[in-house]
Amino acid sequence: MTMNLQDDFDTLEERLAGTLKPISPPRDLVQRLRERIRFPARAEIVLRFQDWRRLFLIFGGVMSGLLVIITIARAFFHLARKQI
Numbered sequence: 001m002t003m004n005l006q007d008d009f010d011t012l013e014e015r016l017a018g019t020l021k022p023i024s025p026p027r028d029l030v031q032r033l034r035e036r037i038r039f040p041a042r043a044e045i046v047l048r049f050q051d052w053r054r055l056f057l058i059f060g061g062v063m064s065g066l067l068v069i070i071t072i073a074r075a076f077f078h079l080a081r082k083q084i
Contacts (some may be wrong), residue, residue, distance in 0.1 A: 040048075049055065
């Protein structure tokens with residue numbers, strides 16, 4: 001049975017490979033994507049990590065958010081167990 005399915009998939013793959021033709025995107029689309037997706041330089045990344053106040057604020061915000069989510073989940077779990 002599994003060999004039959006594998007043969008079916010192989011047949012389907014061969015048929016699709018013959019039917020579908022690869023296309024290339026327009027050059028202007030690729031150029032716009034390259035402009036929008038930009039990796040910062042190493043110096044810029046280092047400067048971002050050197051801003052300790054901002055990093056501490058972000059870390060504190062994430063931890064506070066996780067604490068709120070855990071508290072809400074525990075409350076729902078507690079309420080669900082009481083109803084059973």
